[in-house]
Each structure stands twice: as C-alpha cells, then as structure tokens.
Amino acid sequence: MNENSSLVPRLIAGPCSAESPEQLHTIASALKGLDLDYFRAGVWKPRTQPNCFEGIGKEALSWLLEIRKEYGYPLAIEVCLPEHADLALQAGIDLLWLGARTVANPYAVQSIAEVLRNSSTKVLVKNPISPDLSLWVGAIERLQKVGVSDIGAVFRGFSSSPLEEKRYRNAPYWSVAFELKRLFPHMMIYCDPSHITGKREEIEAMSQKAMDLGFEGLMIETHSDPEKAWSDARQQILPEELQRIMTCLQVKENKTKKNDLLEDYRLLLNESDEMLLSLLARRMNISKKIGAYKRSSQMPILQMEQFASILKSRTEMGLSMGLSPEFIERIIALIHEESVRVQIEENN
Ligand code: PEP
Ligand code: MN
DSSP states (O other): OOTTOOSSOEEEEEOSBOOOHHHHHHHHHHTTTSOOSEEEOBSSOOOSSTTSOOOOOTHHHHHHHHHHHHHOOOEEEEOOSHHHHHHHHHHTOSEEEEOHHHHTOHHHHHHHHHHTTTOOSEEEEEOOSSSOHHHHHHHHHHHHHTTOOOEEEEEOOEEOOTTSOOSSSEEOOHHHHHHHHHHSTTOOEEEOHHHHHOSGGGHHHHHHHHHHTTOOEEEEEBOSSGGGOSSOGGGOBOHHHHHHHHHHOOOOTTOOOOOOHHHHHHHHHHHHHHHHHHHHHHHHHHHHHHHHHHHHTTOOSOOHHHHHHHHHHHHHHHHHTTOOHHHHHHHHHHHHHHHHHHHHHHHO
16 A cells, blocks of 8 residues: 555554643653654544543643644644634644544535645645445545645544454454555545544554554554543553554555555455354354243254245345355255254253
C-alpha cells in the first residue's frame, strides 16, 4: 500500500478523549521522543450509546493549544458537526478527522464539507462503520468537490454482524482499504489498531500487521492511566508502551502490497475464511445452549426429523446462492455432526 516506504511509520497518538489540561500534559510529556505527526485528542465524541462520556467540547480546544505551544505537536481532533469544524478552524487546529459514524451520514459530511470549503487544513476521513466502500469514497469526494486540498484516510475496521463471534472490536476487512488505495493511489492511509482491536494487548500485533500490509502510518490511542480513561479504556496504551512498540515494529522496505490480482483474491479468501470460522464458532455456541436446554428438559439430543428439515431448507438456501447440492449436503452433515458432538459434551 505504501509506495514510498520509509522505515519508520508515521504516527498520530494521544488519548481517545481530552479529559483535563493535566491529563493532556501528562500524556504529551510522556510522548516526547516519539516523532509524532499529530497529537490526537477527542474534544467531541459521538458515542453509539447514550449516557457515555461525549467529550468536553470547545473548552478543550484551548487546552490543546497549550499543548501545541509547550510540546510543539501539531494537533488532530474529530469534528462531527459543522459547528465543530468552524470552531476547530477558528482555533487553528492542524488536522480534522471525520469519524466512522459521521462518514456513514452523507448529509453530515456535506454540511461539514461546506464549512471546510477551500480549506488547506488537513482532513482525514475514517472508514464508515459498515464495510461500504462507496460511503467512504463519497465522503472523500464531497471534500474534494469543495476544494479541501489535503485529504487522507484512516482505516479503523467495521462493526461486525451480531451473528459473528467477535475476534476484534471492529472487523478489519483489509480488502476495503486496499480498494480505497487503488482508487486514490496517492492518498496517505493511516491504520488505527486501537479501534480495530479494541484491546490493548492486541495493539502491537495489529500495528505490525498494518506495517506488513504496507500502511504508511498508525493512529494509536495513548493514555497515562488507560484503565481510568473516560472513553475507550480497554484499548488505550501507556505512552511508554507506545514508545516500546514503535522501536520493535519491523517495517521492511518494498514489503508493500503489489497490485497483484492473485494477492487480492487471497486477501478476499482470508477474509471470507475468517467470517466463516467466526460464524461456525457462533453456531457451535448456540448448539451448546441447545445441549444445556435439552439436558434440563430431558430431551434426546439426536432428532432425525429436525436434521431432515435442516438439510432440506439449507439445500434450498445454498442452491439459491449457487452452491452445488453435493457440497451443501456434505457441509451441513459435517456441521450437524459437530453440533451433536458439542451437545453431547454439554450434556455430560
Ligand atoms: C476515535 O478516534 O476516538 C473514534 C471515535 O473513532 P471512530 O470514529 O473510528 O470510532
Ligand atoms: Mn476512541
């Protein structure tokens, strides 16, 4: 993905949210020594659920300006509404990003774009919450159309279906990021391992994965007391931990993703296999619950009519999706066999 790989990834770091001037100072000071592109801190935080901390608001802008004055880091914040963009521009914030929830809403993007008309302030567009490339591209195009001259992107993964077992907070369907890079070959794309994994223990491995896949930069949430963070506590890491990760990352020159069709297909296969496995894991978890239910209701585990009806309905389903009847029969029989085994195990 990175055509001009330098050996050190570009880096945006700082807390998920600005909480107090002291918190920002402690973190900014502990990040000294890292060559930050930008110091990030959420001032406005759109949260999926109500009753979560939704950001300090404009008061935190002046705290951030103090940080820039003292440590020299350019500043990056999220803007969710046109008023935010207006306030951020007036304050002279160096980089604004559109978050995943905003990018999913074309009206919101357009109204922010109007405020940014002809702006030379850098704007990053995070991928939308669902794996919908056209929404991501649409947001970038809206900014291009109003003359925003410096646009980049951030890949933060996608909300996964409640039907899948979750390995990460957000599923990283890399193929969507590669498709964006194919459409905008010169666009800088940061990877955001914090929001992808949702877990601090996974940040290092995911950062290395991003490097292996050729991303040019990382956006990583850092906090001086991660467990007590007011938002995204589970995924923030100590600045010292970030320093360690940055020295351990292996960034190989030319280990970039070539524009190779076979490689693209393999990536799609990997993603499909991951989805299949997480669905199978979910299915077996449901079987376990059925096993427990049958035990408490003293029902037999094997119910042949039930299996016959599953086979019939799944064959119809699979045929409508273009699968061969023999394949459907074999795979359903195998899944059923495992499901019975899981239920027996649960019963014992
Ligand atoms: C964030 O970066 O803190 C954030 C809210 O990200 P996202 O929009 O990717 O959820
Ligand atoms: Mn966050």
